[in-house]
Amino acid sequence: MKTLQKAVTATALIALLVGCSPSGQNAQQPASSAQAGKSERELSSQPKSTASQAAAPRDSMALKRPLPSPPGTDAMYFKNYGTNPFISTDEDSLSTFAADVDTGSYTITRSYIQEGSLPPAEAVRAEEFINYFPASYPAPAGKTFGIQVDGGPSPFGSGYQLVRIGIKGKEIAPENRKPAHLVFVIDVSGSMDRENRLELVKKSLRVLVDQLQPTDTVGIVVYGSTGRVILDPTSAENRRTILSAIDELQPEGSTNAEEGLQLGFEMAERAFERGAIHRVILCSDGVANVGETSAHGILRSIEDYARKEIHLSTFGFGMGNYNDTLMEQLADKGEGQYAYIDSFSEARRVFMEALTGTLQTIARDVKIQVEFDPKTVDRYRLIGYENRDVRDEDFRNDQTDAGEVGAGHTVTALYEVKVKNESAGKLGDVRIRYHNAATQRVEETSQPLQIQAKLSGELQFLAAVAEYAEILHESYWAKDGSLRDVIELAETNASGEQQLEFVRMVKDSLAIRGH
Numbered sequence: 256m257k258t259l260q261k262a263v264t265a266t267a268l269i270a271l272l273v274g275c276s277p278s279g280q281n282a283q284q285p286a287s288s289a290q291a292g293k294s295e296r297e298l299s300s301q302p303k304s305t306a307s308q309a310a311a312p313r314d315s316m317a318l319k320r321p322l323p324s325p326p327g328t329d330a331m332y333f334k335n336y337g338t339n340p341f342i343s344t345d346e347d348s349l350s351t352f353a354a355d356v357d358t359g360s361y362t363i364t365r366s367y368i369q370e371g372s373l374p375p376a377e378a379v380r381a382e383e384f385i386n387y388f389p390a391s392y393p394a395p396a397g398k399t400f401g402i403q404v405d406g407g408p409s410p411f412g413s414g415y416q417l418v419r420i421g422i423k424g425k426e427i428a429p430e431n432r433k434p435a436h437l438v439f440v441i442d443v444s445g446s447m448d449r450e451n452r453l454e455l456v457k458k459s460l461r462v463l464v465d466q467l468q469p470t471d472t473v474g475i476v477v478y479g480s481t482g483r484v485i486l487d488p489t490s491a492e493n494r495r496t497i498l499s500a501i502d503e504l505q506p507e508g509s510t511n512a513e514e515g516l517q518l519g520f521e522m523a524e525r526a527f528e529r530g531a532i533h534r535v536i537l538c539s540d541g542v543a544n545v546g547e548t549s550a551h552g553i554l555r556s557i558e559d560y561a562r563k564e565i566h567l568s569t570f571g572f573g574m575g576n577y578n579d580t581l582m583e584q585l586a587d588k589g590e591g592q593y594a595y596i597d598s599f600s601e602a603r604r605v606f607m608e609a610l611t612g613t614l615q616t617i618a619r620d621v622k623i624q625v626e627f628d629p630k631t632v633d634r635y636r637l638i639g640y641e642n643r644d645v646r647d648e649d650f651r652n653d654q655t656d657a658g659e660v661g662a663g664h665t666v667t668a669l670y671e672v673k674v675k676n677e678s679a680g681k682l683g684d685v686r687i688r689y690h691n692a693a694t695q696r697v698e699e700t701s702q703p704l705q706i707q708a709k710l711s712g713e714l715q716f717l718a719a720v721a722e723y724a725e726i727l728h729e730s731y732w733a734k735d736g737s738l739r740d741v742i743e744l745a746e747t748n749a750s751g752e753q754q755l756e757f758v759r760m761v762k763d764s765l766a767i768r769g770h
Contacts, residue, residue, distance in 0.1 A: 332541075332578040333377035336641035338730045341671075344629040348683070349647040352640045354422070354621035354658035354666045359571060359583060359595035361387040364727065366574050366597040368763050374727060378579065381639030381724040382668070385717055388753065390665050392423035399425055399618055399691055399698065400660075405714060406706035409671060410744055411722045411736065416706055418670040419714050420625065420685050424617050427662035434470040435532040435614050436488060437463075440519035441504060442539035443477045448506035452572040456538045457501050459570070459602035463536075464498060466607055467491035474522045475500050478515025479508030488526045512539065516567075520556065523565045532614050533565040534591065541571055541578030554588055561590040566659070568613065570605070571595040590619065590659045613661055618689040620657040623668065624650045625704065627683040633673040636732065638721050640668065650688060653697050660689075669721050671732075681705055712748045719745035723761055738765040 342350070360383035367374040395401035406418035439460060447453040464473065468491060475486035475497075486500040519535045527533060557567055567589025569582045579595075586593035592613055594605050605613065622645055627635055649655040660666060672682065686701040710718065723741045725733035738761055745758050 330576060331375070331378070331574070332580050333375060334580040334642075335377045336380070338728065338732070339637050339639070339641055341634045341636045341673075341732075343634050344627045344632050347647075348627045348629050348632075349624060349650075350627070350635065350637055350670070351622065351624040351645045351647045351650050352637065352668070353643040353645055353656075354623060354660055355382055355640065355643050356386060356658070356660060356664050356666060357383050357583065357586065357593040358387045359383060359579065359593045362595040362597045362601055363571075363577075363579060365760055366595075368760050368767070369597075370574065371767060373764060373767055376727065376729040379724050379728040380642070381721055381728060381730075382643070383639075384720050384724040385639065385667050385669060386665070388717065388720065388757075390421050390423075390667055390713060390717075392421045392665055394423060394426045394663070398700070399689070399693075400687055400700065402685060402687065402700065402702040404685060404702055404704055404706075405711060406672075407708060407710040407714075410710070410715060410718050411733075411740070412671050414673065416672045416674055417710060417714065417718055418672050418682070418704065418706055419717065420623065420668045420670070420704075422621075422623070422660075422666045422687060424660050424662055424664045427615055427617075429466075429468070432468070432615050432662075433530065433532050434472075434528070435467065435534065436472045436474075436523065436526045436528065437467075437614075438474040438476060438488075438519045438523045438526075438535045439501075440476045440478070440515050440535055440537045440539075442510065442512065442515070442537075443504055443506050444479045444508055444510035445506055446510065446540055446573070446576055449575060450573055452540065453504060453506055455596060455599065455602065456572055457504060458599055459596055459606055460501050460538070461498060462602055463606040464491065464494060464501070467494075472526065473497045474519075474526065476515055476519045476522060477504060478511050478518075479506070481508075481511055482514035482516075482518045484518060484522065488522065517556065520560050520565060520567075524560070524563070527563075527565070532616075534614060535560075535565065535567045535589070537567060537569045537582075537585065538572060539569070539582070540573040540576060541569075541580075541582040554585075557585065557588045561588070566591045566616070568592045569594075590616075590656075592659075592661070615662045616659050616692050617662050618660045618692055620653070620655065621660050621666075621687065621689040622650055622655070622657045623666075624686045624688070625670070625683060626686070627672070627704070628681065631675055631680075632682050633675050635673070636671045638669045638671065638725070650686070651699075653688075653690070657689075667717065669717065712750075715744055716748040716750075716754060719748070719761075720757065723757075723764075727764070738768065 360380040363378055364374045392403045393401060401423045403421040406416055409415040409417040441456060471491040472488040474488040476482060477485050489497055523533050523535055567586060568591035569586040571582045583593045596602050645657060681703050683704040684701050685704050686699060688699040691698050719741045722733060722736055726736040742761050745761060749755050749758050
């Protein structure tokens with residue numbers, strides 16, 4: 256597919272970093288996703304130029320206005336990345352995108368629902384809903400990644416097939432993980448005093464510290480009106496010292512995120528040890544009002560540090576005056592993970608259950624390319640990943656930035672596909688290309704794209720998740736979607752508390768929506 260803006264330029268991001276305020280006076284109206292007036296899923300031919308226009312906002316460089324927040328909160332900041340259209344294989348048989356393991360959009364939506372309101376459409380990124388639920392793909396034996404492909408008749412698109420492409424990263428036992436040198440950069444500005452969000456940060460970091468090994472270290476930087484070092488890198492053996500520094504944090508002053516991040520990266524660079532994990536962990540509501548204002552400031556530095564193998568992961572807190580756009584794109588620039596922490600249970604899930612995968616990167620610049628066979632496939636549509644688009648010709652350009660995947664992580668992508676013959680066997684091929692973090696070599700693997708006569712129960716559940724996200728995103732392709740149908744399919748196939756919680760969330764959404 257044609258190029259989408261993978262990330263906004265440093266200028267726009269810096270503007271987000273320093274210019275967002277609850278009033279949103281400098282923001283512009285979001286563009287529409289451009290598919291109104293097309294004829295349902297029966298869009299038979301989309302030239303590449305049309306596809307690009309449909310998938311991207313009209314002005315992807317513009318700041319977006321603050322959007323409606325739950326009752327009693329201030330403005331929230333999201334970006335509209337549009338909605339992917341159907342693509343005719345006669346026009347473009349290749350679909351290329353970067354892997355994504357972020358989950359922030361799902362938990363932000365959950366917070367909206369718990370507060371009794373639906374999220375703005377711009378807050379919903381379908382791939383982050385789908386990837387919130389780890390799939391049961393088998394771990395690869397002796398390889399970096401395993402690929403699983405399956406599919407069958409779509410439960411929400413009559414006459415269409417739903418195709419799942421799943422990748423599973425190799426697993427690394429906690430005792431075999433590399434030493435981790437972590438720097439916590441913590442927002443302690445006045446806004447972090449609201450909703451006890453700083454208190455949740457402190458509880459979250461305690462969970463993470465409890466999982467560390469004696470070979471790991473922790474340093475702490477805080478920022479309010481200015482940034483300052485609270486704790487120099489300290490061995491995890493000195494757990495009491497680290498926890499005491501966390502417990503003593505108090506909210507103060509304005510928000511100088513730029514200075515806090517710069518101090519954090521400088522600390523990480525001083526502690527650099529070849530062969531270890533180096534990660535800056537930002538905990539914030541993402542809204543800043545003091546600091547760098549040039550187009551060549553902290554964001555360029557984040558990319559520079561990432562090239563030195565010092566990565567940035569961002570964890571968002573708070574439902575008022577929260578900047579989702581900045582937090583997601585900072586992690587993207589820093590080759591790290593973005594998650595939103597809305598409860599202590601979510602902190603436990605992110606920092607304890609997924610700790611190893613969060614910290615140790617097994618592959619960088621992970622790109623996925625699907626080549627559909629025009630003889631068997633009439634058209635296709637990738638669900639989500641609008642802001643992860645990669646030019647087809649850049650799939651084998653190993654200088655192109657893409658996604659990072661940690662040990663044991665799973666990545667799932669869903670396609671809606673219109674086949675020319677429902678008895679068709681092979682639909683094409685899927686390829687994965689990446690830099691192997693262990694060998695420092697570029698590797699590529701592929702697998703045939705085939706489907707079955709029936710969807711598995713796990714895939715039927717993910718189909719319900721995807722349809723729910725599309726409905727909330729106000730996707731043209733789900734304009735006739737029914738939350739009742741989502742509930743029925745999800746409830747039938749749900750297993751485990753995490754999936755049952757999703758069913759309850761959809762039921763609450765239906766009650767809020769009223770139909």
